[in-house]
Amino acid sequence: MTSRRWIAAAAAFLIAPVLAGCGAGFDATTNKPYAPNEAQALIENGSYGSRGIHIPQAFILGPDSGAQLPWRGSAPIYLNILNTTGTPDTLQAVSAGTMGTVKVTAPVQIPSNQLVNTGKPTPQLMLESISRSLRGGETVKLDLQFANAGIVSLNVPVVTRSREFAEYPAAPGATPAPTPTPSASAPAEEAH
Helix, strand or coil, X not given: CCHHHHHHHHHHXXXXXXXXHHCCCCCCHHHCCCCCCCCECCEECCXXXXXXXXXXXXXXXXXXXXXXXXXXXXXXXXXXXXXXXXXXXXXXXXXXXXXXXXXXXXXXXXXXXXXXXXXXXXXXXEEECCCCCECCCCEEEEEEEECCCEEEEEEEEEECCCHHHCCCCCCCCCECCCCCCCCCCCCCCCCC
């Protein structure tokens, strides 16, 4: 192979990944704004949603950063639910297993093809009598009982009241983060 052909082949090899990235066009998902957060989405068996119920965001509002939700305390549960079945459905009950009980203020109506937020303007779901203290980053398995779709289960993260979740009201009874106290330092030895 001549040196000119070798240079042309090497240039083609090096520029191929750049051109492949351009092949996605201006509508590539890498060209869209992306705002990550810790909330969970309902994914079952590798597919988004379950039996026509889609939950693009689910979280339990935990304590401030560094604090914990107390044993026997409570915390609001925030769910965004989308029913794509074509028929209205109703969220009737929620179970948290041995983690505590979930109070549902009233059955949550889920119209077809309309996003419903269970936390605004006030939380409709409250995890109560928590069986152990919880910190941000832990998860709680919830079983959601729908009138038509049946039981839909997902692991919901406990998120701290920070960053995009700082605007939410504090969980009742959350134990504040410990305040650092200055420690007495040993006196410096005198030089002889």
